[in-house]
Amino acid sequence: MASPLGRCGALAGEIHVSSADRTRQTLEVIDAALPRLGLVERVHVDDALYTFRGDALREWLKALPADAARVLVIGHNPALIELARWLCPELPASFPTGSLVHLRLPDGAWRSVTPRSAEWVASLSPAEVSYDIFQPEAPATKEPGGIHLPERAALQLEHQYQLIRELEPGVIAGFDPEFLHQYRVNLRRSRAIGESVLAAVKVPGLRKGLKRLKRRAQATSDLRDLDVFLASLSQQRPLLAPRVQPALQAWLSSRRDVEHQALCEQLASEAYAREKLVWGRFLASGSFRKALRKLTRKRVQTVLTEQVAQHDRSLASITVASPDEALHDLRKGVKRIRYLAELDPERHRDLLSSLRQRQNLLGNFQDLCTWQAWVGEFAAELDGDSDQRAGLNGWLAELGQQKQALRERLMGERQLHSSNA
Known part of the structure; x- marks a missing residue:
């Protein structure tokens, strides 16, 4: 404290x-x-x-x-x-x-x-300041063994809904970035699981709820990127002019404060409270549970096979000249496949292992792109001498080289395989 x-x-x-x-x-x-x-x-x-x-x-x-x-x-x-x-x-x-x-x-x-x-x-409270203290208080995930697929999907969505609500005070407090990270993860995971379910079965009312989740997750995007960049900056200490490093840190912190205030205003709004109440009631409704009964392993496998094939085609089309957006789309596709496979984790254990490794590579690429954008924006606003600008330009070039190395590594990645066992 x-x-x-x-x-x-x-x-x-x-x-x-x-x-x-x-x-x-x-x-x-x-x-x-x-x-x-x-x-x-x-x-x-x-x-x-x-x-x-x-x-x-x-x-x-x-x-x-x-x-x-x-x-x-x-x-x-x-x-x-x-x-x-x-x-x-x-x-x-x-x-x-x-x-x-x-x-x-x-x-x-x-x-x-x-x-x-x-x-x-x-x-x-201490649990709003430190995620390590909060973590034991989070609702426990029920053991998936022996649970039918529809029940598992419902339990995961309910668990994530509870976590989102529990994490909100820590997000608002703003002392530990891990609260925001977990809040964002659970929003996006909820949306991904919902989209996976929707791809396999028709669930009335689900699409509207998923659109709201997407909008809330997008509202955390810049703030999360700033948190990651600030943490990296303090750990890596790039070789910049003595006055540039603290100026960049202050500039990023100021941007973070603005983004955090905007997010807090959203979380404190009546519209947000109503939205979360509606989503919680939807997940607990009998109509939702009834629609989920149509979710079967066979339907999940059909959608998963299609998504893996689409990913493999997209991966094969990546070249050294592909725009960054192509790799960002690839990352989104990997996450969709992963969340769908996690509905039946015992069956797709090998696939999930490959997906996590690939998601880490694509996440690193995404971070480099974001850092490059922030540094470029800061350099454009910097009132300094040529040496300061040269240092920033050198760092931008280094980030570009790291991106290219990751791009080439991804081009050499093997295609994924969906188990049909």
Whole structure:
């Protein structure tokens, strides 16, 4: 929670900590993560905060000096949540350990604070900040063994729907890019499975839902690309002029902030809430389950064979002069084949292994194209000397060479084979 506390300004004012060992250790860990802030030297350790009674915390709060404009309290429940709900009844009745609640009070002396006088600005839990913490809380996928194909497709779509809803708070918080990645993956996987089902059987109402999923996934595209590029930039450290690298990083971060804000506005909209409610109800409907009963291994195999043949024809047509879009289309086709094969994974184990390897190659090519576009756009806006532009042009040329090497490798790939066993 150290980085979120710092970014939201919680550490900018006075810091008051209970005298309990665990609360002081909490601050010490935050201080170790943010050593430049000197938190341990600024902290006020107070025995009065070592309480589990909300009324005792109210008395402590009202005794704060008037010049304390911003206060962070690290204390104990149920006292903290009782105090918070006394100030702002709209708050939930509980928060996970390690959570942050940000309240804003009206101007005036602390002693004059009254019930219901606070505005709920924000709240944040560790599971919204770190995907590693969130992950165990995600719904478990049911074991596919012994499950009929229609039931498996329904379970996968329901599981992905639940994951999408569970991931939304982490996406909005925006501290761990993995939330966005998993959110995007589950949107696209849901759409791909739905399209696979639709290719094999007729399901009334499914196509409309898939169009909405496609639109939501597209809204995450640039943001995800920016996350990947920023992570790569910090790891690879390309040889650019000293002022260019941080300028590029700042430019990308600014673009990311704009994209993230736009996505948050979408997720908070009434239209989005209605859309997700409709999709969830559709997946749980009897009519959807009834239509899925027509999904058979034979139908899936027929569609899969057609898609593999189309992929092989597209792969055979790739040349050194093929446009980048041809390889992007190839990547989309591979994903469609993979998701269709995953409806019957035991039968298509070898095919799925080949598909994952090929998808990684095509994904790497896609990343290089995206990075090339971002660097080119940044270079066009850069007000710098010729050396700075030369460094960027050199990097663009290197990215082009990497793309060409991947293109040639893909041209040497073998054709896929769909099992008919």
